[in-house]
Amino acid sequence: MAETLRRVLTRDGAAWSGEENTAAAGPPLLLLGAPGSGKTALLFAAALEAAGEGQGPVLFLTRRPLQSLPRGTGTTLDPMRLQKIRFQYPPSTRELFRFLCSAHEAPGPAPSLLLLDGLEEYLAEDPEPQEAAYLIALLLDTAAHFSHRLGPGRDCGLMVALQTQEEADSGDVLHLALLQRYFPAQCWLQPDAPGPGEHGLRACLDPGGLGPRTEWWVTFRSDGEMMIAPWPTQAGDPSSGKGSSSGGQP
Amino acid sequence: MAVVLPAVVEELLSEMAAAVQESARSTGSRLKFLFGSSATQALDLVDRQSITLISSPSGRHVYQVLGSSGKTYTCLASCHYCSCPAFAFSVLRKSDSILCKHLLAVYLSQVMRTCQQLSVSDKQLTDILLMEKKQEA
Numbered sequence: 001m002a003e004t005l006r007r008v009l010t011r012d013g014a015a016w017s018g019e020e021n022t023a024a025a026g027p028p029l030l031l032l033g034a035p036g037s038g039k040t041a042l043l044f045a046a047a048l049e050a051a052g053e054g055q056g057p058v059l060f061l062t063r064r065p066l067q068s069l070p071r072g073t074g075t076t077l078d079p080m081r082l083q084k085i086r087f088q089y090p091p092s093t094r095e096l097f098r099f100l101c102s103a104h105e106a107p108g109p110a111p112s113l114l115l116l117d118g119l120e121e122y123l124a125e126d127p128e129p130q131e132a133a134y135l136i137a138l139l140l141d142t143a144a145h146f147s148h149r150l151g152p153g154r155d156c157g158l159m160v161a162l163q164t165q166e167e168a169d170s171g172d173v174l175h176l177a178l179l180q181r182y183f184p185a186q187c188w189l190q191p192d193a194p195g196p197g198e199h200g201l202r203a204c205l206d207p208g209g210l211g212p213r214t215e216w217w218v219t220f221r222s223d224g225e226m227m228i229a230p231w232p233t234q235a236g237d238p239s240s241g242k243g244s245s246s247g248g249q250p
Numbered sequence: 251m252a253v254v255l256p257a258v259v260e261e262l263l264s265e266m267a268a269a270v271q272e273s274a275r276s277t278g279s280r281l282k283f284l285f286g287s288s289a290t291q292a293l294d295l296v297d298r299q300s301i302t303l304i305s306s307p308s309g310r311h312v313y314q315v316l317g318s319s320g321k322t323y324t325c326l327a328s329c330h331y332c333s334c335p336a337f338a339f340s341v342l343r344k345s346d347s348i349l350c351k352h353l354l355a356v357y358l359s360q361v362m363r364t365c366q367q368l369s370v371s372d373k374q375l376t377d378i379l380l381m382e383k384k385q386e387a
Binding site for chain 2: 094097098100101102103104105129130131133134137138140141144145148149182
């Protein structure tokens with residue numbers, strides 16, 4: 001999944017290199033951020049990206065229907081892509097378990113991408129670590145099963161969004177440690193801007209040992225469209241963003 | 251999408267496969283060094299044919315290990331999970347073990363290609379997976 005997310009992030013920005021292997025979704029990815037940090041929007045952008053690749057349907061799991069469809073990074077929401085995204089709304093942790101445990105019984109083609117938004121809500125119902133571990137393990141096992149059904153050389157990616165809080169209690173800390181064990185790749189979202197007077201989000205993508213950490217600047221236009229650019233850096237100082245030129249601006 | 255084991259464990263498991271026929275004691279010692287008493291217990295579980303691979307026509311599968319206490323534990327090999335208390339405590343909570351003996355036994359049996367096989371229907375597999383989720387109070 002980290003690969004798919006990286007493709008979402010790189011599409012608007014840097015050169016689109018020819019080495020892309022569209023069959024590889026990459027390792028399972030955990031998307032983290034505070035409320036309102038753009039996780040759902042980024043998740044949905046990944047869904048649209050994967051739907052456009054024609055590898056198979058996309059399965060989007062969330063507790064409640066999205067109030068409005070995030071715009072993604074294209075100029076319009078392509079209805080052909082939208083059709084490929086299947087939404088499921090497990091209303092409780094028990095229902096999510098049931099869905100995952102019976103995923104192999106479902107007819108039809110296996111999805112090429114499995115997304116889950118709002119994992120923290122499902123974990124909150126079952127604070128016991130072993131239950132939380134089983135839920136997380138089942139998510140991975142379900143994606144592994146879909147990968148198997150897709151056949152050799154093809155993978156089902158997995159991307160899960162978890163809301164983090166400023167003040168984390170011990171339960172949250174335990175869940176986070178658990179998730180970091182199971183998800184090699186992570187992407188942190190936080191409100192930040194490269195320069196004074198600018199706004200937006202800083203996305204820090206760590207592909208989990210498969211490549212370097214990369215940082216991106218995500219902003220939303222007034223019409224809701226998401227703009228992504230590499231986080232502008234000074235040479236040799238990856239954390240400095242102040243006073244940089246507008247070279248990276250969308 | 252295979253589970254990513256620490257490289258040293260992967261290497262050791264491959265050597266184990268090669269060495270098992272000759273009962274190379276050196277590999278066994280290294281296994282014990284890395285995993286402590288879990289290694290001996292895991293090898294024991296393999297010897298006693300305590301591991302069962304349960305699969306359904308869908309291709310999805312799960313492992314069950316009959317523990318020394320007589321209790322059966324469920325292991326997901328695709329992603330590193332075991333329902334035993336040791337896993338919950340040592341691996342998850344304390345983070346001082348890489349694997350519990352049941353998971354180690356499962357990986358060893360995969361590498362040595364020796365475990366019981368059981369075929370069930372897709373529906374039965376769902377029930378087996380669901381059973382791990384404790385009943386709500």
